[in-house]
Amino acid sequence: MALEKITWKCIIPGCYKSHESRTLAKSKKKVSKQSSFQRLSLSDVSDPSSPLCADDLSNSLIASKLHVFSLAELKAITNGFSWSNLLGEGGFGPVYKGFIDNKLRPGLDAQPVAVKLLDLDGLQGHREWLAEIIFLGQLRHPYLVKLIGYCCEDEHRLLVYEYMARGSLENQLFRRYSAALPWSTRMKIAVGAAKGLAFLHEGDKPVIFRDFKTSNILLDADYTPKLSDFGLAKDGPEGEETHVTTRIIGTQGYAAPEYIMTGHLTTKSDVYGYGVVLLELITGRRSIDRTRPSREQSLVEWARPCMKDTRKLDKIIDPRLEGQFSSKGAHKAAALAYKCLSHQPKCRPTMSNVVTILEALQDFNDWFVRPFVYVAPTENSSNQYPVKDERIRSETEKDGNEENGIHCHSNNNGWRPLVTYSDTSLYSRFRNEF
Ligand SMILES: Nc1ncnc2c1ncn2[C@@H]1O[C@H](COP(=O)(O)OP(=O)(O)OP(=O)(O)O)[C@@H](O)[C@H]1O
Ligand SMILES: [Mg+2]
Numbered sequence: 001m002a003l004e005k006i007t008w009k010c011i012i013p014g015c016y017k018s019h020e021s022r023t024l025a026k027s028k029k030k031v032s033k034q035s036s037f038q039r040l041s042l043s044d045v046s047d048p049s050s051p052l053c054a055d056d057l058s059n060s061l062i063a064s065k066l067h068v069f070s071l072a073e074l075k076a077i078t079n080g081f082s083w084s085n086l087l088g089e090g091g092f093g094p095v096y097k098g099f100i101d102n103k104l105r106p107g108l109d110a111q112p113v114a115v116k117l118l119d120l121d122g123l124q125g126h127r128e129w130l131a132e133i134i135f136l137g138q139l140r141h142p143y144l145v146k147l148i149g150y151c152c153e154d155e156h157r158l159l160v161y162e163y164m165a166r167g168s169l170e171n172q173l174f175r176r177y178s179a180a181l182p183w184s185t186r187m188k189i190a191v192g193a194a195k196g197l198a199f200l201h202e203g204d205k206p207v208i209f210r211d212f213k214t215s216n217i218l219l220d221a222d223y224t225p226k227l228s229d230f231g232l233a234k235d236g237p238e239g240e241e242t243h244v245t246t247r248i249i250g251t252q253g254y255a256a257p258e259y260i261m262t263g264h265l266t267t268k269s270d271v272y273g274y275g276v277v278l279l280e281l282i283t284g285r286r287s288i289d290r291t292r293p294s295r296e297q298s299l300v301e302w303a304r305p306c307m308k309d310t311r312k313l314d315k316i317i318d319p320r321l322e323g324q325f326s327s328k329g330a331h332k333a334a335a336l337a338y339k340c341l342s343h344q345p346k347c348r349p350t351m352s353n354v355v356t357i358l359e360a361l362q363d364f365n366d367w368f369v370r371p372f373v374y375v376a377p378t379e380n381s382s383n384q385y386p387v388k389d390e391r392i393r394s395e396t397e398k399d400g401n402e403e404n405g406i407h408c409h410s411n412n413n414g415w416r417p418l419v420t421y422s423d424t425s426l427y428s429r430f431r432n433e434f
Pocket of ligand 2: 090215216228229
């Protein structure tokens with residue numbers, strides 16, 4: 001059954017100055033229908049590019065959950081948008097840390113916030129700002145970042161979010177000079193992000209996130225992930241429709257191949273993007289890395305042959321994990337990523353399938369580190385290495401798995417995988433196979 005389209009004008013009384021003559025009775029009727037039955041979608045906005053003023057928005061149902069800030073207030077709480085408060089910068093513009101004290105707004109607790117400021121010379125604009133407000137103003141979930149408020153003054157457009165203490169997953173996963181994220185944390189992030197996507201996909205009115213990637217997964221102090229950036233989000237297909245057709249936008253390396261080819265967008269396009277992020281968590285590599293040899297630049301193409309093969313999986317697991325991960329969990333996670341990255345959208349799992357599979361592997365603990373006594377080789381000692389080590393070396397060479405100086409090897413007598421770190425030659429670690 002086709003639902004009556006509810007327009008933005010009806011939801012926000014008086015939001016379009018040219019339509020002030022519209023009857024209040026009509027708008028009230030539609031407002032109640034919207035509020036009781038369904039979420040307002042971006043497509044309901046008759047003309048998303050039309051500027052709305054702050055007063056218009058503040059009268060809306062959506063904005064009733066949000067705080068409206070003035071530019072002067074946001075300037076004050078970010079220390080004048082100072083460089084020292086800068087958290088990062090993306091396509092929308094710079095993001096600054098700010099501090100709200102309990103005097104700023106009644107009902108708004110004192111807290112740190114992130115203030116995103118539209119770059120007036122950038123490629124994004126009012127439409128992306130509005131999309132963020134329409135989606136995040138209505139959708140609340142533990143795995144979606146919380147939008148606290150916004151500012152709309154003249155041409156200025158700002159968004160105020162809860163502050164996420166550990167920044168983006170991109171920074172945490174790929175930052176060079178910090179400890180690697182442990183396996184259990186990676187899996188915690190994978191499950192939480194999957195729950196966020198499942199919530200979007202499986203609501204009454206599905207939402208396609210469209211820009212799922214590590215920089216859009218923010219982490220709070222205890223590494224709970226939350227999805228951010230709804231600027232490119234789209235309402236999913238309704239009724240009999242199988243997809244929505246859109247212009248092709250997103251981020252290279254994460255966009256599903258069929259979406260790039262046809263512009264047809266489905267929730268399964270997000271599942272593909274999720275598969276890329278899961279693979280990034282497993283390998284510690286970026287989806288596209290131009291600094292690597294050409295055949296390794298596309299993570300998916302490089303990893304695909306190894307993802308389902310238990311014997312080859314060690315070749316692609318993040319060496320920074322130093323062997324400290326669950327073998328069983330890694331195999332299951334890689335097989336899941338493989339399914340998410342299927343060329344056929346129909347073969348990809350739903351996000352609730354993903355959640356179920358990942359939740360089951362959270363508790364795998366089939367790894368532990370044994371102390372290893374390193375015996376420094378003496379002159380002519382090369383032929384005195386234990387037989388096991390010797391065999392590993394030769395099989396490793398056969399596998400050609402010498403990358404990063406890490407050698408991985410399977411044996412058949414219960415010890416495995418063995419990872420030796422030849423760059424330092426200081427220690428080796430054994431893990432039991434279960
Ligand atoms: N709520 C927040 N709390 C803490 N840091 C944040 C928050 N939102 C954004 N950031 C920081 O600001 C950076 C820029 O975020 P932003 O979402 O604008 O761009 P991006 O995700 O890096 O790029 P893109 O425009 O392609 O999405 C993030 O990488 C993150 O480090
Ligand atoms: Mg982002």
